[in-house]
Amino acid sequence: MRILIFIFLSFFFCNQIVAQKITFSTHIAPIIQQKCAPCHRPGEAAPFSLLTYQDVAKRGTFIKDVVQSGYMPPWKPDNNYRTFHNDRSLSKAEKELIVKWVDSKMPEGSVKKSAKENSAIVYIQGTQYHRKPDTVLKVSKPFFIKGDNEERFLVFKIPFDLAKDQNVEAVEFVSSNKKVIHHANFAVHPVENEVDILQGADYVDLSGSDRSKYDQYLPFKKKMDYYGGWIPGTSFESYPKDFGWVMPKRGVILLTIHYAPTGKDEEEMSGINFFFTKSAIKRKVDVISLGSAGVGESSIEPYFMIPADTTKAFNLKIVTPQDQSLLYIWPHMHLLGKTFKAYAVTPQGDTVKLVSIPSWDFKWQEIYRYKKLIKIPKGSILTIEALYDNTKENPKNPNHPPKMVFSANDMKTTDEMMTMLMVFLKYEEGDENLELDK
Ligand code: HEC
Structure with missing residues (x-):
């Protein structure tokens, strides 16, 4: 005792x-x-x-x-x-x-x-990055969102004329009201001097009868230097030393914002934070979008539609055209998504694991950065596997009762997508052993 x-x-x-x-x-x-x-x-x-x-x-x-x-x-x-x-x-x-x-x-x-x-971590208002942006390019004024429970697709024009070309070490989408945004994409277009970057409306509403007015932005769209985006949960995109892309001196950013339905009037104003570096960009990063609304959309198997009251699996296989080094990966599905997995099978038959999301949640998405560059050799079969639940047992199903869902061009939240963005570089010898900082 x-x-x-x-x-x-x-x-x-x-x-x-x-x-x-x-x-x-x-x-x-x-x-x-x-x-x-x-x-x-x-x-x-x-x-x-x-x-x-x-x-x-x-x-x-x-x-x-x-x-x-x-x-x-x-x-x-x-x-x-x-x-x-x-x-x-x-x-x-x-x-x-x-x-x-x-x-x-x-x-x-x-x-x-x-x-x-x-004081060990000093957070800076208006960014998740560790320092203040060098330039913030914003839309001209706040956008008013009527509380009528409708989805909206807007394209905002952000003209810019900087002192010179700039090397980008990080980019970040910012908004005064992130909770009303379903997703945002932005494309950086360099524009030659003969074209007036101030011409045209500040924005075009693609969800309304305005759609044809989008053509007024065509003069800006001849070239594109970068493409980025934001989905709920994501933070900034940053590159290791010597990596990045070059922001042209003059041009237009076309920022597409998909506003989620809201029952209450809201205001929102968005922009892009740019973090520049003086050191030269030795390795240029590129972006590619695979699957719905991207490369290989028509190769998704079986045909991408999800009948009511079913759970259905799809896959997409794409052959890598050159040796690549992968830096970031960004899986994307909507509300019916359950699981998402991506891997590459090399010509030698080795499997390179890329990402697995065993319980997808639309609310928490992210662009995932690798600890080291991942080599994907030329001729590898890049594979995406995704599972969707279109039954009434899926609490996130937006349709009661469930109805047939597919990937329409509008990309409404209630449609579905099976998409993966990759930020990559051309492979160089020894990439997989490079120590990446930041
Ligand atoms: C990526 C952004 C993010 C990070 C990181 C994060 N949270 Fe949250 N958190 C949110 C958001 C957004 C909400 C509200 C929405 C929701 O609950 O779905 C939330 C809600 C919460 C809630 C309320 C939950 C509820 O049921 O209402 C708690 C408690 C919380 N967070 C604690 C934490 C703690 C503790 C950490 C760190 C260990 C953390 N969060 C990290 C974004 C984040």
């Missing part, structure tokens, strides 16, 4: 000691700053800030729950299939620290230290 009491007491005290050691300032603040605050701060996507001790302690139990269930931080890829540079999931140890800290009544620890550590 005495031994039992002794064991019990020492266990109790040990736990107490361990618990006492976990404080906000020493253990919890660094995790929250790194893994939560990018979204949980003013101006970002989350509904409340997690910056101070009070912000966090006030929601302790709630935070413990969402961390334990894996709901927060949102991170959908299977890390056993492939790990990523921008992984924001919590390690097992970090989760345990948060749970134990909440269970031990959330001691704050040394406030002095906390203030010091708070």
Whole structure:
């Protein structure tokens, strides 16, 4: 009995000691700053800030729950299939620290230290990148969205005339009101001096009868230097040293915004943050879109339509035309999406794993950056496999009762897509061993 009491007491005290050691300032603040605050701060996507001790302690139990269930931080890829540079999931140890800290009544620890550590990561208003943008190119004025529950497709014209060409080290879509946006794409078009970049309307509404007015932007569209985008959950796109693309001195950005239906009047104003670098771009990055609305759309098998009350799997196989090094991958489906997997099979028969999302959630998408460049040799068969659930058991199904869904050109949320964007470079010897910074 005495031994039992002794064991019990020492266990109790040990736990107490361990618990006492976990404080906000020493253990919890660094995790929250790194893994939560990018979204949980003013101006970002989350509904409340997690910056101070009070912000966090006030929601302790709630935070413990969402961390334990894996709901927060949102991170959908299977890390056993492939790990990523921008992984924001919590390690097992970090989760345990948060749970134990909440269970031990959330001691704050040394406030002095906390203030010091708070300055370890300085968040900058208006960006998730680590410094202020060099140039922000915005639409001319806020767009008013009527609360009539209609989807809208707008193309905004953003003319620009910089002092000179610029080397881009990072780009980031920004918006004053991200929650009303379903997705955004932007294309950077260089425009020669003879063409007036100020001509034409500030925007064209593609969802209305305006559609034909889109032709007024044709003079800008002769060349395209880059193509990027934003979907819910995504952050910036940045490139390792010496990598990037060149922003032309003069031109027009055509920014397509798909507004989600809203029942309440809203305003939104968006733009693109550009981060330039003085060092030369030695390796040019490129983007390609595969699948719906991209390369190989008609090769999706079987034909891309999902009858009501079925779950249906599709695949797309595309042969890689040259040796490529892959930097980012960006899977995309809508509300019926369940699983998404991509891999390449080399001519030698080796499988290169690219990404696996075992439980797709439209709300949490991301452009995933690899830790090292992934070589995809010429002649590899790039394969995408995706599964969709168009039954009433799928709680996200937008149709009650379910109805036949396919990929229409409009890309409404209630249509479906099976798309994958890749940011890649031409392969150079030794790429797969390059140490990438940033
Ligand atoms: C990628 C952005 C992002 C990151 C990173 C993130 N959150 Fe969130 N969080 C959100 C958004 C957006 C919401 C509100 C929408 C929702 O719940 O679907 C949210 C909601 C929450 C909620 C409320 C959940 C509910 O059911 O209403 C809690 C609690 C929370 N987050 C805690 C955290 C914690 C703790 C972390 C870090 C360990 C974290 N979040 C990281 C974006 C993020």
